[in-house]
Amino acid sequence: MPHLFFADDDYAVIEAACERLIPGATDAGVADYIDGLLGAFSTEPPRIWAGGPFSGRHGGDAGFASFIPLTRMDELAWRTRIEGSGGIPEREFNGPVVGLQERYCEGIAALRGDFTTRDPDEQDARLHSHPDFTALLYEHACEGMYGAPEYGGNRSSSGWRAIDFEGDVQPLGYTDAEVSRP
Amino acid sequence: MGSGPGGSAAADVLTAAGWSVVIFEKGRNHLLDLADPSRLKGDYSNDEIKFTVRHFLGPDPFLEPRTFRRNQSDGDHAFVGDVNNVPSTVGGGGVHADGKLPRFREDDFHMHSEHGPIDAAALADWPLTYDDLEPFYAEAERLVGVAGDAGANPFAAPRSGPYPMPPGAPMYGATLSAGAAQRLGYHPYPAPTGANSVPYGGRPACNNCGFCAFYGCPIHAKGDPLAPLQRALLTGRAELRPETFVSKINVNNGMATGVDYVDTHGATHTETARHVVLAAGAVETPRLLLLSGLEHPLIGRHLMFHFQTLAMAGLRERVHPHRGRSVTHVHDDHLVPDERSQRAAHDAGLPWFRGGMVEHCGASAPIQEAKLYPWGNAHARSMRESPLRERMWGFTMQGEDLPQWTNRVDLDPTVRDVRGFPVARITYDSHRFELAASAHYGERLTEILHGMDAEWTVTTTSPDASFPYGDFISPIPQSKHVMGTARMGADPSTSVVDPYGRLHDVPNIVVADSSVFVTSSGYGPTLTLVALALRAARALAGGETPPAIE
Ligand SMILES: Cc1cc2nc3c(=O)[nH]c(=O)nc-3n(C[C@H](O)[C@H](O)[C@H](O)COP(=O)(O)OP(=O)(O)OC[C@H]3O[C@@H](n4cnc5c(N)ncnc54)[C@H](O)[C@@H]3O)c2cc1C
Ligand code: SF4
Numbered sequence: 001m002p003h004l005f006f007a008d009d010d011y012a013v014i015e016a017a018c019e020r021l022i023p024g025a026t027d028a029g030v031a032d033y034i035d036g037l038l039g040a041f042s043t044e045p046p047r048i049w050a051g052g053p054f055s056g057r058h059g060g061d062a063g064f065a066s067f068i069p070l071t072r073m074d075e076l077a078w079r080t081r082i083e084g085s086g087g088i089p090e091r092e093f094n095g096p097v098v099g100l101q102e103r104y105c106e107g108i109a110a111l112r113g114d115f116t117t118r119d120p121d122e123q124d125a126r127l128h129s130h131p132d133f134t135a136l137l138y139e140h141a142c143e144g145m146y147g148a149p150e151y152g153g154n155r156s157s158s159g160w161r162a163i164d165f166e167g168d169v170q171p172l173g174y175t176d177a178e179v180s181r182p
Numbered sequence: 183m184g185s186g187p188g189g190s191a192a193a194d195v196l197t198a199a200g201w202s203v204v205i206f207e208k209g210r211n212h213l214l215d216l217a218d219p220s221r222l223k224g225d226y227s228n229d230e231i232k233f234t235v236r237h238f239l240g241p242d243p244f245l246e247p248r249t250f251r252r253n254q255s256d257g258d259h260a261f262v263g264d265v266n267n268v269p270s271t272v273g274g275g276g277v278h279a280d281g282k283l284p285r286f287r288e289d290d291f292h293m294h295s296e297h298g299p300i301d302a303a304a305l306a307d308w309p310l311t312y313d314d315l316e317p318f319y320a321e322a323e324r325l326v327g328v329a330g331d332a333g334a335n336p337f338a339a340p341r342s343g344p345y346p347m348p349p350g351a352p353m354y355g356a357t358l359s360a361g362a363a364q365r366l367g368y369h370p371y372p373a374p375t376g377a378n379s380v381p382y383g384g385r386p387a388c389n390n391c392g393f394c395a396f397y398g399c400p401i402h403a404k405g406d407p408l409a410p411l412q413r414a415l416l417t418g419r420a421e422l423r424p425e426t427f428v429s430k431i432n433v434n435n436g437m438a439t440g441v442d443y444v445d446t447h448g449a450t451h452t453e454t455a456r457h458v459v460l461a462a463g464a465v466e467t468p469r470l471l472l473l474s475g476l477e478h479p480l481i482g483r484h485l486m487f488h489f490q491t492l493a494m495a496g497l498r499e500r501v502h503p504h505r506g507r508s509v510t511h512v513h514d515d516h517l518v519p520d521e522r523s524q525r526a527a528h529d530a531g532l533p534w535f536r537g538g539m540v541e542h543c544g545a546s547a548p549i550q551e552a553k554l555y556p557w558g559n560a561h562a563r564s565m566r567e568s569p570l571r572e573r574m575w576g577f578t579m580q581g582e583d584l585p586q587w588t589n590r591v592d593l594d595p596t597v598r599d600v601r602g603f604p605v606a607r608i609t610y611d612s613h614r615f616e617l618a619a620s621a622h623y624g625e626r627l628t629e630i631l632h633g634m635d636a637e638w639t640v641t642t643t644s645p646d647a648s649f650p651y652g653d654f655i656s657p658i659p660q661s662k663h664v665m666g667t668a669r670m671g672a673d674p675s676t677s678v679v680d681p682y683g684r685l686h687d688v689p690n691i692v693v694a695d696s697s698v699f700v701t702s703s704g705y706g707p708t709l710t711l712v713a714l715a716l717r718a719a720r721a722l723a724g725g726e727t728p729p730a731i732e
Contacts (some may be wrong), residue, residue, distance in 0.1 A: 020557075020558070021557040021558070021561070022552075022557065022561050022562070023559060023561065023562050024562060048236060049232045049236060049238050050227065050229055050231075050232055051224075051225070051227070052224050052225045052226050052227030052229070052400055053224040053225070053226055053227050053400035053401070054227070054400065055227070055228075063224060063227070064227060064229065068225060071210065071425065071446065072446065072447070073242075073245055073425075073446070073600065074210075074242070076245070076600065077237075077242040077244045077245050080244060081244060093598055093599075093600060093602065094247065094262070094597055094598060097244075124558070127557075134557070138553070138557045139553060141557075142549050142552035142553050143231055143235055143549055145552065146230070146548040146549045146552055146565075147229075147230055147231040147235075147549055148229050148230070148231060148232075151231055159548075160548070162562065162565070162566065163548060163565045163566055163568065164566075165504065165548055166504075167228070168227065168228030168229065168391075168393070169228060169391050169392070170227070170228050170389070170391050170393075170400045170401060171389070171400070171401060172389070173388075173389025173390050173391045174389065174390040174391070174392065174505040174506065175390070176350075176351035176390070178390070178502075178505055179351040179352070179353055179354065179390045179505045179506040180351050180352050180353070180354055180357065181354060182354055182499065182500075182501075
């Protein structure tokens with residue numbers, strides 16, 4: 001699948017880094033989750049909020065698959081968060097904002113292009129030496145691993161299956177017995 | 183202003199009395215079809231990313247930040263961003279609250295005369311009693327749809343009737359903690375909850391999906407403000423305008439004439455009105471009063487949150503906290519001072535203290551859990567063994583927070599919202615009362631946890647000034663129970679609104695949210711604020727005679 005934001009090499013660095021943060025992240029498509037966030041505005045509606053009320057995994061229609069359109073204000077917030085303010089006055093009402101895309105480009109540069117070929121200890125050392133970027137990447141890796149699959153990660157619910165979590169259960173829900181018994 | 187529990191209850195009463203009402207709501211509408219309010223929207227979902235990571239229900243802290251400082255020595259502000267945000271959306275905080283909806287007790291309305299003053303706190307009695315409010319409590323429970331067991335709580339105030347619905351299924355973890363609490367002589371009971379245990383009000387029974395607190399209900403089984411809003415709109419006399427921000431209440435010769443508002447395209451308009459009902463929540467209500475140039479010295483002061491004491495235990499067995507409504511059991515024992523608490527209060531140099539309602543609860547969200555563990559090889563094992571979700575259970579006590587003159591909402595001198603208006607600044611620090619009570623009751627809660635065969639226990643509080651800003655626990659209170667910023671009273675020199683919520687200075691402005699609370703009790707504020715909103719709106723519509731407007 002073509003990436004929405006990352007160049008192939010950068011995608012590979014992110015994928016390898018996420019695998020160090022959360023073993024199994026590659027199979028779960030965690031890098032796709034991050035690519036989907038950074039490239040959210042390359043689709044219409046943007047891939048910010050999955051639809052509802054049901055995913056179809058436990059009955060009902062697959063509503064999660066249709067993303068919810070953004071208002072002008074929503075778009076302003078999410079474009080600024082992702083792209084940064086870039087000197088655009090409308091985005092700088094409380095000062096300049098560094099966007100996620102820029103933070104990722106800098107983070108990938110800091111991990112360096114040969115990251116994918118380094119041994120795990122060296123990869124971990126590089127991650128440790130850039131704690132701010134690694135903290136950001138880990139946040140997103142957790143979301144990509146255990147969030148709804150419609151956002152690109154948690155492929156085939158593999159993240160949920162690994163922890164025996166049923167995920168979204170509507171409209172089935174749980175019976176009273178499933179709630180009250182061990 | 184505001185379509186949350188307070189505003190929608192007021193709109194329901196006023197439209198039923200034949201009034202024309204315009205409901206301004208700055209958030210988006212994900213609740214019902216405005217063209218046909220009998221049809222519900224399908225935007226809510228069991229989606230942790232959408233609701234807890236990406237601000238789906240608003241407010242977006244980039245567009246509408248707030249600021250925080252503990253006191254003046256922090257400068258203009260110490261933090262900018264999400265400060266105790268409650269949803270900004272049609273239905274307000276009612277949409278994603280998990281809705282424990284207890285009534286206050288009788289003594290909550292006169293703590294000052296019952297227990298006496300406390301240094302550096304502005305403790306006062308309410309200008310009304312539990313008996314005055316009881317009929318409105320009963321009406322609020324029917325309106326929202328509350329499930330509960332009237333005889334189960336020995337500390338409860340008298341009621342004129344049963345709950346509209348029986349309680350729903352107890353969570354497994356709650357059966358363990360309730361048993362342990364009972365063995366120590368406490369009195370846990372099924373939480374009165376705004377989630378249908380049986381079909382009610384045309385909405386289905388809750389099916390225990392577990393994505394409850396912080397989420398909209400995908401099947402509309404929650405007692406969010408749907409029922410009153412729907413009813414108001416279906417009269418044809420109410421118009422709901424989402425994505426409209428009220429920027430000013432216009433006042434002329436001591437009477438409000440209407441409001442200025444900014445529409446979704448950024449254009450400013452004026453709407454005239456004979457009365458203005460303000461239910462924007464206890465932070466945005468004083469902000470709007472200040473933006474409107476109103477000058478009563480108490481506007482924004484006496485801000486209260488509940489002081490949360492969290493006591494958690496690691497258990498050997500899995501308790502699946504992700505099944506069921508977020509909280510099914512509570513106990514009230516720590517709201518009633520006893521000999522032991524009196525001794526601890528005296529040791530802390532206080533004449534008395536008390537805690538709050540204790541929620542029996544766990545953690546249900548895997549993304550939130552994952553972020554708590556360190557990254558690396560151990561991550562997968564931590565998530566599988568799940569010591570901080572599947573095998574953790576405990577308590578959150580919503581401790582009473584005393585009103586203090588210095589704790590307040592005012593306008594930040596520099597930070598603006600996306601529309602260019604000064605944002606709310608919160609100045610807040612805890613009183614010795616909350617800290618001492620939390621230390622005492624934290625130990626009591628830990629004793630209960632030991633009776634659950636705990637492998638480990640931990641207690642923490644929110645706020646905790648020793649943590650950095652931006653962390654989950656920080657100097658900013660986590661509690662979404664916000665109160666007190668336009669306090670109610672008979673005397674205009676010591677209160678902002680009269681006993682019917684009307685501004686002393688501008689009597690055709692009625693405040694219909696928890697801003698009017700005089701004290702915070704230790705119970706969630708929502709049922710009480712809805713009861714007060716019903717009472718205030720009824721008085722406005724002539725149903726219960728208020729004193730004449732001068
Ligand atoms: C996760 C969570 C759990 C909770 N659990 C409980 C609980 O168990 N028990 C309990 O009692 N309470 C609970 N609460 C608190 C509860 O949500 C609030 O007490 C309640 O929503 C307050 O109602 P309100 O109508 O006063 O204000 P809100 O619900 O805050 O509604 C105010 C509305 O006004 C709108 N508004 C604000 N300013 C303007 C403006 N200038 N122009 C136009 N519109 C404006 C806002 O967008 C908002 O929609 C919880 C809250 C959360 C977030
Ligand atoms: S637990 Fe019940 S009330 Fe809460 S969101 Fe799920 S179905 Fe709705």
